[in-house]
Amino acid sequence: MLAATAVSQSATDPLSGLVLGDVPKPERRPGWSTVRVVSSSLNMHDLWTLRGVGHPPERLPIILGCDAAGYDEDGNEVIVHPVIADPDAGRGDETLDPNRALLSEQHDGAFAEYLTVPTRNLIPKPPWLSFDEAACLPVAWTTAYRMLFTRARIKAGDRVLVQGAGGGVASAAIKLALAAGAVVYATSRSEDKRAQALSWGARAAVAPGERLPERVDVVIETVGEATWSHSLKSLRPGGTVVIAGATSGTNPPADLGRVFYLQQRILGSTGCTRGELVALLNMMDATGLRPVIDRTLPLDEIHKGFQLMIDGRVTGKLVIKEITS
Structure with missing residues (x-):
């Protein structure tokens, strides 16, 4: 074969x-x-x-x-x-x-x-x-699903930042968060990919490191070193960063003072369960997401x-x- x-x-x-x-x-x-x-x-x-x-x-x-x-x-x-x-x-x-x-x-x-x-x-x-x-679906979409719903437990009205809008996980996260009623912001180095994120329904799409219109409840982080500082600065006190990858490097500045003073949560996420894949399919059936x-x-x-x-x-x-x- x-x-x-x-x-x-x-x-x-x-x-x-x-x-x-x-x-x-x-x-x-x-x-x-x-x-x-x-x-x-x-x-x-x-x-x-x-x-x-x-x-x-x-x-x-x-x-x-x-x-x-x-x-x-x-x-x-x-x-x-x-x-x-x-x-x-x-x-x-x-x-x-x-x-x-x-x-x-x-x-x-x-x-x-x-x-x-x-x-x-x-x-x-x-x-x-x-x-x-x-x-x-099996890797990218289920990774995004677990990050958003199992780990961050987002709900309608939450503000969500997705770093690196063009990737498979990021594009899935944008669409899934929007389907759940979240307000979504996205970043990308590419003007075309920022435009694409806006066409999917993101409220704003900015260049990496650019200040957002408001602080967010959750950051979906798969880029790593290049966006880490921006992720923490974009997060509200008590907010959550969920990380499931580090395409730009795995050694970002810790900024521990910000993390403990603002009581921010940093959660890891890897893969998905069989049940989460089934749940994703149920959500797609209900919402028409593709x-x-x-x-x-x-x-x-x-x-x-x-x-x-x-x-x-x-x-x-x-x-x-x-x-x-």
Whole structure:
């Protein structure tokens, strides 16, 4: 079968380690199911693996791809929950299992014609959701959902700042927060992406570091070092920053005086539970929300897709098609 495999890592030339070629079809193990992949999508996690960030080289080669939607062995349309873990080890929350792994970290991922995952990770794909739309949800949209509703517990009327409006998680956070009745502000270096955020309903979209019209209750932070100071300064006393990534670096100035004096909360968030993915689908059904898809490319053009991501030329999600549905 055709697959995109990480065979080496390079901080300066990550795509040099991505090989597209034929590999054996995976063998199913007890308690696992085989999925014929229709659509997947790119995530920054894939790029970090190719750059050697957070993925030890001894786990190479490995097929990349955290998101997948397709057919199970019985022909049912399914979405793959990407966190492979034991819920009991996390006291009912598989993201807290110390041995959890995102698809493509310890198990071959979704940039292939077939993959195998634990059967409990399969969720029925609703008929109102296309395969391309479904493939955008497992990582980016569920990450945003958990940040907003499980960790920050936003409610209607809350003021929410989303840093870095063009990314998959950020675009999902903007749309989900708006659907929940929040007032949303966004930042981006790109004028086009700021305009896009406004078209989705953001009250204001500003350049990174620019002062907001008011302080916010919640900051959705995935950029890290470059925006951290702005995130804390934009937060009201007693407000909450939820962080689920640090694309610009992981060593921001702590500003501990501001944190303790204004009693600000800083919460980490990683992945999602199976239940949260189901809850996200229920919310999308009720509200009509759909993911933002920048473009769709065939698997044999995956290098082009990664280059677009590296160049910052993607708004929302870039979908990879494995087969014609």
